[in-house]
Amino acid sequence: MMIDICIIGGGASGLAAAVSAAEQKQGRVLILEKKQMPGKKIAASGNGRCNLTNRKCSGALETLDFFASLGVFTYTDGEGRVYPNSNQAKDVVYALVRAAKSLGVELKTECTVEKILPLSGRGGFQVRYKGGTLEAKKVLLACGGKAGPQLGTSGDGYGLAKALGHKVTRLAPILTGLETRENLKQLKGVRAMARVGLRKDGKLMAEETGEVQFNEDGISGICVMNLSRQVKLEPGETFAEGIARYQICFDFLPEMDWEETIVLLHRRQNIMELAVEDLFLSIVPSKLKQVLAEKSGLACGTQAALLSEGEVESAARILKSWTLSLSGVKGWNYAQCTSGGIPFGEVNGDTMESQLIPGLYFSGEILDFDGPCGGFNLQHAWETGRKAGKAMANAISNSSD
Numbered sequence: 001m002m003i004d005i006c007i008i009g010g011g012a013s014g015l016a017a018a019v020s021a022a023e024q025k026q027g028r029v030l031i032l033e034k035k036q037m038p039g040k041k042i043a044a045s046g047n048g049r050c051n052l053t054n055r056k057c058s059g060a061l062e063t064l065d066f067f068a069s070l071g072v073f074t075y076t077d078g079e080g081r082v083y084p085n086s087n088q089a090k091d092v093v094y095a096l097v098r099a100a101k102s103l104g105v106e107l108k109t110e111c112t113v114e115k116i117l118p119l120s121g122r123g124g125f126q127v128r129y130k131g132g133t134l135e136a137k138k139v140l141l142a143c144g145g146k147a148g149p150q151l152g153t154s155g156d157g158y159g160l161a162k163a164l165g166h167k168v169t170r171l172a173p174i175l176t177g178l179e180t181r182e183n184l185k186q187l188k189g190v191r192a193m194a195r196v197g198l199r200k201d202g203k204l205m206a207e208e209t210g211e212v213q214f215n216e217d218g219i220s221g222i223c224v225m226n227l228s229r230q231v232k233l234e235p236g237e238t239f240a241e242g243i244a245r246y247q248i249c250f251d252f253l254p255e256m257d258w259e260e261t262i263v264l265l266h267r268r269q270n271i272m273e274l275a276v277e278d279l280f281l282s283i284v285p286s287k288l289k290q291v292l293a294e295k296s297g298l299a300c301g302t303q304a305a306l307l308s309e310g311e312v313e314s315a316a317r318i319l320k321s322w323t324l325s326l327s328g329v330k331g332w333n334y335a336q337c338t339s340g341g342i343p344f345g346e347v348n349g350d351t352m353e354s355q356l357i358p359g360l361y362f363s364g365e366i367l368d369f370d371g372p373c374g375g376f377n378l379q380h381a382w383e384t385g386r387k388a389g390k391a392m393a394n395a396i397s398n399s400s401d
C-alpha cells in the first residue's frame with residue numbers, strides 16, 4: 001500500500017504533525033506507534049499534569065491556539081508554565097487522538113519500525129516494521145529520544161536516521177537526578193530549599209534556586225534536573241574522568257550574604273542554651289541540621305554559646321556553601337530528556353525536511369535540542385511536529401498539481 005504521509009512515533013510531535021498534516025486534507029496520513037497506545041509520554045508528563053508549554057517560549061501563543069482548537073482549556077502558573085485546567089495530562093492525549101481520528105488519520109499501534117529505505121528512481125520510501133512493510137511518499141521520524149525507555153523511547157530513531165546517512169551528536173540523559181560520591185543515606189526523603197550551584201574544577205557553571213530532594217545516592221528536584229543539562233564531557237574524556245571534575249554546592253541562606261549570616265549565627269548563639277546543631281534550627285529540615293553540624297566538624301549536643309569565632313565561621317560556611325562531589329548522573333530510566341541528536345544543520349528549519357534525503361522529515365526530541373523543565377521540551381515537540389506536518393501536506397499537494 002502507498003501512504004502519502006507516514007509518521008513514525010505517536011508521541012507529542014507525531015500526533016501534532018498528524019493533526020496538522022490531516023487538516024490540509026492532502027491524502028492518507030498514517031501513524032506507526034510502537035506501544036499499544038499513542039501519547040504514553042505525554043500522559044506521564046508534568047507528573048501526570050502535562051506542562052504543555054511555557055509563556056516565555058516565542059511559539060507559545062500558537063501552541064495555545066492549537067490546543068484551544070482541539071478543545072483543551074488551559075491555565076498558566078506564576079512561572080509561565082501552562083497546564084490543562086483539569087491538571088490531567090491524559091486529556092491532552094485524548095484531544096490530540098480524537099482530533100487525529102476525526103480528520104481521518106490512521107493509527108497502527110504495537111508497530112515497531114526497524115528500517116527505512118529510499119525507493120530508487122520514483123521517490124518515496126519503503127518502511128519496514130516488525131511483521132510487514134509499506135511504502136510512503138513522505139516519512140517523518142518523530143520517534144523521540146532515549147529518555148524514559150519504559151514509555152517507548154529507546155533511541156530507535158537515531159539508528160534509523162544514521163542508516164540514512166544522518167549524523168547523531170553525542171547522546172546523554174538530562175533533566176535527571178545527580179549522584180554524589182558522599183553517601184546521603186541519613187538524608188533520604190529530606191527536601192530543602194536552596195540555591196544550588198554546579199561547579200566544574202571549582203568554577204561556577206550554573207546556578208538554580210528551588211527545592212532539593214535528597215536520596216540515598218544523590219539529589220533531585222527541578223533545580224537539580226535543570227543543572228544536569230550542564231554536565232558535559234570534553235571530547236575524548238571518559239565518563240569517570242569527566243564527572244570527577246564536577247561538584248554541587250548548596251547555599252541554604254541565599255537571601256543573606258556572608259556578614260549577615262555571621263551576625264545571624266552570633267545572635268542565635270545567645271538564644272536560651274541552644275545546642276550547636278540548633279544553630280540551623282528551622283533554616284533547614286531537622287535531619288539536615290544534624291548532618292550539617294557533623295560535616296562542619298562541630299560537636300553536636302554541646303552548647304552553641306561556647307563556640308569559638310572560627311567554629312561560627314565553619315557553621316556559616318556549611319550553610320552558605322556545602323559542597324558535594326558528583327559521581328554520576330541518573331540514567332535514561334529517570335531522565336526526562338535527551339541531550340544530543342540529529343544536528344539542526346542537517347534539517348531545513350522551516351519545513352523540518354532533511355537536507356540530505358528529500359521527503360524525510362524530523363520532529364521533536366530526536367533533534368539536537370533540549371530545554372529546561374517548564375514546558376520547553378513539549379513546546380519544541382508541538383512546534384516542530386506542526387511545521388513538519390504542514391510541510392509534508394504542502395509537498396504532497398504540490399506534487400499532485
Ligand SMILES: Cc1cc2nc3c(=O)[nH]c(=O)nc-3n(C[C@H](O)[C@H](O)[C@H](O)COP(=O)(O)OP(=O)(O)OC[C@H]3O[C@@H](n4cnc5c(N)ncnc54)[C@H](O)[C@@H]3O)c2cc1C
Nearest residue numbers: 009011012013034045046051113144152364365375377378
Ligand atoms: C516523565 C517525563 C515527564 C516529562 N514532563 C514534561 C513536561 O511536563 N513538559 C515538557 O515540556 N516536557 C516534559 N517531558 C519531555 C517531553 O515529554 C518530551 O520531550 C516530548 O514528549 C518529546 O516528544 P517526541 O514526539 O519527540 O517524542 P515522544 O513524545 O517521546 O514520542 C515518541 C514516540 O515514538 C514511539 N517510537 C519510538 N520508537 C519507535 C519505533 N521504532 N517505531 C514506532 N514508534 C516508535 C514511542 O513509543 C513514542 O510514543 C517529560 C518527559 C518525561 C520522560
